[in-house]
Amino acid sequence: MKFKSIRDFDLKGKTVLLRADLNVPTKNGVVTDSTRIDRLRPTVDHLAKQGARIVVLSHFGRPKGAPDPEFSLSFLAPSLKESWGVDVVFGSDCIGTSAREAIAKATPGQIVLLENLRFHKGEEANDPTFTKELAALGDVYVNDAFSAAHRAHASTEGLAHHLPTAAGLLMEAELTALTNALESPKKPVMAIVGGAKISTKLSVLHNLVRKVDYLVLGGGMANTFFFAKGGEVGKSLCEKDMAEEARAIMSEADKAGCKIVLPADRVCVRAFGPDAPNAVYPMDSVPADMESVDVGPETIRAVTEILKTCKTVLWNGPLGVFEVKPFDSGTNGLARAVADLTAKGGLLSVAGGGDTVSALENAGVCERFSYVSTAGGAFLEWMEGKPLPGVAALSASQRTAA
Ligand code: AMP
Secondary structure (H helix, E strand, O other), X not given: OOOOEHHHOOOOOOEEEEEOOOOOOEEOOEEOOOHHHHOOHHHHHHHHHHXXXXXXXXXXXXXXXXXXXXXXXXXXXXXXXXXXXXXXXXXXXXXXXXXXXXXXHOOOOOEEEEOOHHHOHHHHHOOHHHHHHHHOOOOEEEEOOXXXXXXXXXXXXXXXXXOOEEEOHXXXXXXXXXXXXXXXXXXXXXXXXXXXXXXXXXXXXXXXXXXXXXXXXXXXXHHHHHHHOOOOOOOOOOOHHHHXXXXXXXXXXXXXXXXXXXXXXXXXXOOOOOOOOEEEEEHHHOOOOOEEEEEOHHHHHHHHHHHOOOOEEEEEOOOOOOOOOOOOHHHHHHHHHHHHHHHHOXXXXXXXXXXXXXXXXXXXXXXXXXXXXXXXXXXXXXXXOOOOHHHHHHXXXXXHOO
């Protein structure tokens, strides 16, 4: 995939429209996890050092295409200032007179944060008139919002057709990591997929079996596969109506030379809850009155042995009900094995999507993986093999605008 990076541009004196993903988790108006903001700092630093005037564009929440104070971005200016170490001023609309005035009034070195893009219907509709109004505010468009790249919105896709376009450093890091993990990986490649249900990850599984050497399944979805092979799962979470799908995935895997690895043992409980009495059973002996809530130690040992032979691992989804202790043990054990092998060198480890980041944070290994993506939906759609409109536009813009 070819695209321009901000390192390819001379940005001195240019007004840069920086599409960021500031859709951060909050509680009572306070940011509870600033990872997405912090990860934008290298791009902000680079643009500032180059002498660009930075105008930040983002969505926040799901307002219905009209101004709604509940979803205003104004509260974020102090958090950006704290994380990026620069003065941030707020513009009360993302287009029109107030946007232009906020940009014109900003002193050199000040960053302008414009109001929520989704206060205008034109954003999600990728409306050409709205896109042109946005484009009129700047000289260069920088997309650093990989986590919004699965949407073909005005600010994630449309702008690339109107202005010289570059990927920000976070976007570049995401795309490099993802390409190295699945598009042109060092082999053998292992994918670890956990989570509750296979029904939400069918396309991911269909795509992965064609691309990886080992597909390790954990979480509730492993039960569905085991059931589809004729096994008994007791009271475990199992999508029995998905058995046919699971068999189709297993047969595709066979044809493609991908080995599906199911848990060897399971941690089971009679009544689920924190510190619930539990016991480990071989996968084929889960008692009829118990449910499995985690993978057991033999599974971790066996998967680690295979992992030692691999050069690349891609991880999505927890292996057990990691939110409730001690049923995070399986996820933690395998996460530490991945982190240790990564540290030794020779293993590239990439993770992301949905609950994966919190599961790996809980295991205390996020910093020790090669790359952990902050993207949810975009990461999953990429794992499904779908083209992401925001990324496609970055490549296409090389021909149209740059
Ligand atoms: P997903 O969003 O599909 O990645 O699913 C994540 C959820 O799967 C987490 O909330 C886990 O608690 C849940 N989960 C993982 N393993 C199991 C299991 N064995 N039984 C039920 N839920 C599980």
